[in-house]
Amino acid sequence: MSTPSPAALPIRRLTLRDLTACADLSENRGWPREEHKWGFLLTAGTGYGIDDPDGGLVAACVVTEYGPHGRPDLGAIGMVLVAERHARRGVGRRLMHHIVSMMGTTPLTLHATPYGRPLYEEIGFKVTGRAQMVRGRFTxxxxxxxxxxxxxxxxxxxxIIRLDEEVFGTDRTPLITRLPAFAEQLRVAEDGGRITGYAAAWPNMDTHVVGPLIARDTETAKALVASLAVHTGRPLRTDIDVRHEELLAWVKEHGLESVAFNDVMTYGIGELPGDWTRRFAPLTVAAG
Incomplete structure (x- = not known):
């Protein structure tokens, strides 16, 4: 009996029981295993995957929905991975078409690497922004x-939840309420007793990822990054909206270096909701 094509295998929901298989898939594609992040995403969002008859996963991705329960007004797609042995066989395209169809009229967003961008454009995603990943020891x-x-x-x-909804443009309560347990640091900026910004630093392999980073202005964003750096012995990593040129220049002056660029893409919506001027970096590019 012939083995079915990976593009014809069923797509199923992933759970925390699949965490090791997801980490194995990351490693297979040359990414860090990122088990801490996978665990967070599989809890806060919904994972989808295709089982390999020979063991492990053929492909996986995670969708994080924002807005009212049962009728989300935005979905973020991330961690789209296809095992090397099944690459370039239409598996990723099928998985993405499944997600787009399943989400119906809900607008979607994702961060695309240069490698993934052509597939997303073929499906109908449009580039609406760009983020620069920076990494290094903050000095x-x-x-x-x-x-x-x-x-x-x-x-x-x-x-924090009220500020996040105002800036992000939709309710992210299920995600934000998990931050205290997920992040090793969660700090706020305040003025006159009112929270004007907040940022988290969470562990990811040998770095601390700074995100979300939300602040009323660049000086507040700088203060949050600097305060997080004081309390960590690890290099920092974050993905800053390229329109925040002053913050990017400042972090580079303090030891961080450009690592990569990702395109912010949307489907079914012209641009992301909310106030980009106060949205400096996502929690993770996988969840917006």
Whole structure:
């Protein structure tokens, strides 16, 4: 009996029981295993995958939905991976078509590598922005930002959620409420008792990823990054919207270097909702 083509195998929901298989798939494609991030995404979002009859996964991806439960107003697609042995056989295209069809009229967004962009364009995604990944050891130098920041407390969560919805343009409560357990640091900036920005730093292999990074202005964003750097011994990594040129220049002056660029793409919507001027970096490019 012949083995079915991987493009014809059934697509199923993934759960936390699939975490090791997802990490194996990342490793197979030359990515870090990122088990901490996979666990977060499989809990906060919904994973989809195709089983390999020989073991493991042929392909996987995660969709994180935002907005009212049962009728989301935005979906973020991330971690789209196809095992090397099944690459260039239409598997990724089938998985993406399945997601787009399943999400119906819900607008979608994703961050695309140069390698993945042609597939997403073929499906109908449009480039609407760009993010620059920077990485390195943050070195304090020169005048420090004069914005007060502090560690977030449980009492801050409501204010963080309200600010996040205002800036992101949709409700992300299920994601944000998981941040205190997922991140090793969660800090807020405040002015007159009002939260004006917040940022998290979460562990990812040998780095701490800074994200989300939401702030009322660039000085506040700088202060949050600097305060996170003080409390970590790891290099920092983050993905900054290229329109925030001043912040990008500043982090490079303080030891971070450009690693890569990703295109921000959307489907079914002209541009992302919310206020990009206060949205400096995503929680992760996989979830927006």
């Amino acid at each position: 304090p130098a020169g005048p420090q930002p004069h914005v007060h920041t502090r560690a977030a407390t449980a009492d801050d969560l409501g204010g």
